Amino acid sequence: MTSSADPPAPAAGRGQRLKLLAVTACPTGIAHTYMAAEKLQQAAEALGHDIKVETQGSIGAENVLSDNDVSEADGVIIAADTDVDRSRFAGKRVLSVGVAEGIHHPERLIERVREAPVYEPRGGAGSGAGPVPVARGALPGGGKGRGVTYKALMNGVSYMIPFVVVGGLLIAVSLALGGEPRADGGLVIPDGSFWKHVFDIGDIGFKLMIPILSGYIAYAIADRPALVPGMVGGWIANTGALYDSESGAGFIGAIVTGFLAGYVVLWIKKVDVPRFVRPIMPVIVIPVLATSVVGLFFIYVLGRPISWVFEHLTSWLGGLTGTSAALLGVILGLMIAFDMGGPVNKTAFLFGAGLVSRNPEIMGMCAAAIPVPPLGQGLATVLRRGMFDEQERETGLAALFMGFFGITEGAIPFAAARPARVIPANMLGGAVAGAIAGLAAVTDSVPHGGPIVAVLGAVGGVPMFLIAVAVGTVVTALATVSLMAVGSSAAGRAAVRRAGVGARAGAAVAPVAVARGTDEAGVPARPGTPGAPPEVLSGYLTEATVLRELAAGDKAAAIREMAELLAVTGKVRDVDALLDAALAREELGTTGLGEEIAIPHAKTDAVTAPVVGFARSAGGIEWGALDGSPARLVFMIAVPEAAAGDEHLRILALLARKLLDAGFRERLSGAGDVDAILRVLGEIR
Numbered sequence: 001m002t003s004s005a006d007p008p009a010p011a012a013g014r015g016q017r018l019k020l021l022a023v024t025a026c027p028t029g030i031a032h033t034y035m036a037a038e039k040l041q042q043a044a045e046a047l048g049h050d051i052k053v054e055t056q057g058s059i060g061a062e063n064v065l066s067d068n069d070v071s072e073a074d075g076v077i078i079a080a081d082t083d084v085d086r087s088r089f090a091g092k093r094v095l096s097v098g099v100a101e102g103i104h105h106p107e108r109l110i111e112r113v114r115e116a117p118v119y120e121p122r123g124g125a126g127s128g129a130g131p132v133p134v135a136r137g138a139l140p141g142g143g144k145g146r147g148v149t150y151k152a153l154m155n156g157v158s159y160m161i162p163f164v165v166v167g168g169l170l171i172a173v174s175l176a177l178g179g180e181p182r183a184d185g186g187l188v189i190p191d192g193s194f195w196k197h198v199f200d201i202g203d204i205g206f207k208l209m210i211p212i213l214s215g216y217i218a219y220a221i222a223d224r225p226a227l228v229p230g231m232v233g234g235w236i237a238n239t240g241a242l243y244d245s246e247s248g249a250g251f252i253g254a255i256v257t258g259f260l261a262g263y264v265v266l267w268i269k270k271v272d273v274p275r276f277v278r279p280i281m282p283v284i285v286i287p288v289l290a291t292s293v294v295g296l297f298f299i300y301v302l303g304r305p306i307s308w309v310f311e312h313l314t315s316w317l318g319g320l321t322g323t324s325a326a327l328l329g330v331i332l333g334l335m336i337a338f339d340m341g342g343p344v345n346k347t348a349f350l351f352g353a354g355l356v357s358r359n360p361e362i363m364g365m366c367a368a369a370i371p372v373p374p375l376g377q378g379l380a381t382v383l384r385r386g387m388f389d390e391q392e393r394e395t396g397l398a399a400l401f402m403g404f405f406g407i408t409e410g411a412i413p414f415a416a417a418r419p420a421r422v423i424p425a426n427m428l429g430g431a432v433a434g435a436i437a438g439l440a441a442v443t444d445s446v447p448h449g450g451p452i453v454a455v456l457g458a459v460g461g462v463p464m465f466l467i468a469v470a471v472g473t474v475v476t477a478l479a480t481v482s483l484m485a486v487g488s489s490a491a492g493r494a495a496v497r498r499a500g501v502g503a504r505a506g507a508a509v510a511p512v513a514v515a516r517g518t519d520e521a522g523v524p525a526r527p528g529t530p531g532a533p534p535e536v537l538s539g540y541l542t543e544a545t546v547l548r549e550l551a552a553g554d555k556a557a558a559i560r561e562m563a564e565l566l567a568v569t570g571k572v573r574d575v576d577a578l579l580d581a582a583l584a585r586e587e588l589g590t591t592g593l594g595e596e597i598a599i600p601h602a603k604t605d606a607v608t609a610p611v612v613g614f615a616r617s618a619g620g621i622e623w624g625a626l627d628g629s630p631a632r633l634v635f636m637i638a639v640p641e642a643a644a645g646d647e648h649l650r651i652l653a654l655l656a657r658k659l660l661d662a663g664f665r666e667r668l669s670g671a672g673d674v675d676a677i678l679r680v681l682g683e684i685r
Helices: 033-049 067-072 097-105 105-113 147-178 194-222 224-237 252-268 275-317 325-339 343-356 360-369 372-382 389-403 406-417 420-441 451-455 463-499 501-515 555-567 575-588 646-659 662-670 674-681
Strands: 017-027 052-057 058-064 075-080 096-097 592-594 601-603 611-621 633-638
Touching: 017 033, 017 067, 033 052, 033 075, 033 097, 033 105, 033 592, 033 646, 052 075, 075 097, 075 105, 096 105, 096 575, 105 662, 147 194, 147 252, 147 389, 147 406, 194 224, 194 252, 194 406, 224 252, 224 275, 252 275, 252 325, 252 406, 252 575, 275 325, 275 343, 325 360, 325 372, 325 420, 343 360, 343 646, 360 420, 360 463, 372 389, 372 406, 372 420, 372 463, 389 406, 406 420, 451 463, 463 575, 555 575, 555 611, 555 633, 575 633, 592 674, 633 646, 633 662, 646 662
Parallel strands: 017 052, 017 075, 075 096, 601 633
Antiparallel strands: 052 058, 611 633
């Protein structure tokens, strides 16, 4: 492999036949990955160049570039919306862009790579020697700012989740197995005991989760040099003593420091520095400077207001002690559930804890609200599994366990991933729990919450306490799934219901399922026999799941219509759950591929077996495609969780590759009836 110490290769002449390499990748699947690869290959062939393209989809890397490929290459094009390791391309001209550029402007990329900067791994951070990885910071040609923000946030959450789970479960287990009842009904773990050490290990995990969240948000924005500033900033945000606050800023502060650190590092990287300074930029200059800026900014600019809020909230609560118990319970419940360990939560908790001996009813309100966020989020993952990915469902089970032991932080991964939906749902459930506990005059004689304190006898009015917790939990769970569903479908689902699309679609499709491809007795003909339709996509797509014309006029309504089309196969247990899963997938990134194609898809146990549907829209449906084209050819793929691996991706890959053929798309658009459509679809191999 060429070393970065080698002299830069001269720019290739315009008439020279180039040997090019490319890497394509997209974050949520493989359709865009293969489309970009095919477009680059077609463009290179048309321009008279050689190109080898490595695809990095969810199914793994294919057509992997070898050391020999790299050593002989004149240039490398990276068309990706995920981080691609560029160290193997040291000394080569590297052009890094979003996957959309690879799909829509492949010829332009091939021309641009001739003049692309030579990648120097030791000097790239802040030297301008190479473009910043696509998934870090602004995506050149790669999509909207919201996508960058979302991916950075989810990167932090994904790294934080193991710390939440390990820390929370170790604390809960140590309390359950090593805690000894106190006279006041609480639990204490004896110092120096085995379970005290387990508790301390769990406590360390909990303390680390906030810096980890901040650090990996920053890392997703500006790569490795941002990791230390992000983590240190997160630790400062969570350490209130550094800015004269009795409570740290919690996970909300960590989100702030993560984005602040990431963009500070990106700004420093843009500074042009002498060549001899470049090697120390990513390991010394950038981390030291960015860490200082982020830390001091938080302490002197953001920390003071946090301290002020904590102090004045405490005073304000003190003035409410003589008001309605229900009102005070609502306020305390809202505060407990708001930031789960942050200054607002800590203010309410410490206010209740300080009055345990004089007014235990106030701690009773707090104790009822404390477990509601983790229990509610855990219950939501059980009620609507299709709305959550596998990691979230596992975290949900851990959250249920943590909630039982009064560990509110078990809900933080959900709140950090979807703050606009989860935090209001948590607050609603917390307010309900607090109000019920207040009205029932529930008491708690220890500064802790959750069902565990009732089990240990620290609660007065146990039945009403448990009712308060249960009702609050259910309210949070239902509010969470409702807000997620509303956010996914927006106004489209309401439009579907008003228009009665589902009824029309079902009525239009059901007779086709019986009449087409059957013998006189109504028994489906086998593929290969006279009159039988061709087998398409291993039989997952049949005449029953083909619709000549969609009635829907927007994306959400179209997805519902497609879900109901798939339901005629008998493989769909729950149309609404399938719809929710498909819309949740759309939130991760549009499935509109461009070229008037959309492939909505879902992995959900709402279906019992893989099933694929196809429909056309003469007028086109706005799908948010990268090229702005409306979707006229719509495929929908649904697979159960157990079969979601390679089969799901194989179907996507087959469709994406075939749909790049303009002739195929033209034949599919022009097919006159369902039989003709099936004959064209039979070309997919």
